[in-house]
Amino acid sequence: MIEAVGLTKRYGKTVAVDNLSFAVEPGRVTGFLGPNGAGKSTTMRMILGLDRPSAGKVLIGGKPYQQLDRPLRTVGALLDAKWVHPNRSARAHLQWLAKSNGLPDRRVDEVLDLVGLTKVAKRRAGSYSLGMSQRLGIAGALLGDPKVLLFDEPVNGLDPEGILWIRQFMQGLAAEGRTVLVSSHLLSEMAVTAQDLVVIGRGRLISQSTTTEFIERSTENTVRVRSPHADKLGAMLVDKGFTVHEDADASLTVSGASSDQIGDIAAAAGVVLHELSPQHGSLEQAFMQLTGDSVEYHAEIAQGK
């Protein structure tokens, strides 16, 4: 578990992280979201003891990073996949990491196998594709078999196959009971990867909830209806107090009513339906709705400053 309490980081006059409190639970993938400059990387660096909080604290399994006995066995992180000497092989890189952290050599083969790099382990890391580099970074994070894992933008620049692999891998780690915190700008990907979300803006907590709650709270569910008698049905729905919008293709978008209610009303009036489909808001819509005010510099950009 990761727990931040009143976590704050100032760089001169810039408040990068501002009194941030949240908890990341084990056994789930938690997405860490926020607009550019929101403070995600700074928070992750503080979790990993790479940056010192100006105030507040962040604990991993109840302790600050600096007080962990064997940090690599407690928390693993992928911050920058290209952080590998390009002339070193993947195996040599992992062996060096293992040795410097008192981990057995056989663990290197285990993690290479886990991420599917065994066959290419002797190749120079500099010749790896981005997807392979990400796998190597993940192998490094897993070396100490840690209960807590942090991934900063793990799917950036990957092809669909690579993205799917990372998604399933992270979900597998969570299913083993680990705590998995992952930041990403790819909201559609986060929507299907993360069960929980911590959303920040301008260094402050905007929301902490399940992904489903986050989307439901900030978007409107509507129902799309197509009928050869759309006019008649539309009028009946308005009479019942629902909001009806007629779309360009003559379909109706109904707010405030469930598809069951609309189906019952149509059936009672003998109105034929060709489509009755509930529409759910997306994580992208919810994110824009909730973080709109906290996007750094957007007003200045809009004004061309």
Ligand SMILES: Nc1ncnc2c1ncn2[C@@H]1O[C@H](COP(=O)(O)OP(=O)(O)OP(=O)(O)O)[C@@H](O)[C@H]1O
């Ligand atoms: N070392 C530093 N010195 C001064 N300011 C910094 C430093 N690191 C971060 N900042 C500032 O702190 C704020 C938060 O930055 P941070 O990189 O944590 O955000 P982020 O959410 O990770 O952004 P992005 O999504 O763009 O990666 C920004 O205003 C940034 O300019």
